Amino acid sequence: MVTLCKLFVYNNKIGGYSPHDFRNLPSQRRTAILNQPPTVSLDIDGTLLKNPYWRLHLQPWLEQTARTEHVLASSLWMAMQQESEARLRQGRPAAAYDWQDIARKALGLWLPDPAPAPRQAVLALVYPDVWDFLVWLHQAGLPAALVTNGWAKNQRPYLASLGWEPLFPLMVGAESGWAKPDPRIFSLVPSLGMHIGDRAAHDVLGARRAGIRSVHLIRQAEPAGGGDVLSPSSALPDFTATSLQQVPELLRRWQKG
Secondary structure, eight states: OOOOGGGGEETTEETTBOHHHHHTSOHHHHHHHHHSOOEEEEOSBTTTBSOHHIIIIIHHHHHHHHHHHTSOHHHHHHHHHHHHHHHHHTTOHHHHTOHHHHHHHHHSOOOOOOOOOOHHHHHTTBOTTHHHHHHHHHHHTOOEEEEOSSOHHHHHHHHHHHTOTTTOSEEEOGGGSOOTTOGGGGGGSTTEEEEEESOIIIIIHHHHHHTOEEEEEOSSOOOSSOSOTTSOSOOOOSEEESSGGGHHHHHHHHHHO
């Protein structure tokens, strides 16, 4: 088992505690913090998967609705995006990613929950470098969690199709009341030591605000818009990678440091 204790020492904190508070913990608790494997959290869309909720559910629904309503699908989506951004400006991050309620408010239409997806359709949306990385996480003995700005109920059908639920026993989404880059969403993951994601304005900035290390996974140039309208567009990560396959070596070199 790999125990990356250095992940727990960040921003002058040890396992999330100030040095003073850490020294005042019972010795058994201090030992447990330093010996336990830190949890690694990951974003979903753009990091592990190619946006299955959009590709397999929301986009087809918009196209079908456009045909029924005799309008452009792009017009429907624009109205939903505008409502989402308005909710972000109002400080309502959970509501900003509640696409069912957004469809009701912006379009006056009912958007159903995503149905179980065919495994082959979801497999086609897995980034190729993900499989080896998941094997490494398991072999290293590092617990994994998912931190997403989507609602967990909109992501679970795709994890179930892949059989990934045992790999990620904890998924924290916007239904928690918080969304990245708000650091409070990361506080819901016990013993969190590092977060990996593809959006600087969400994943990197949120991790830095939460006092944990970050890996910015740059698969391609980030799209304009679609981020937190109240946040900076970029933040400086601890590590940068173009593939998840680079992450184990990055951590090994840094650990030897």
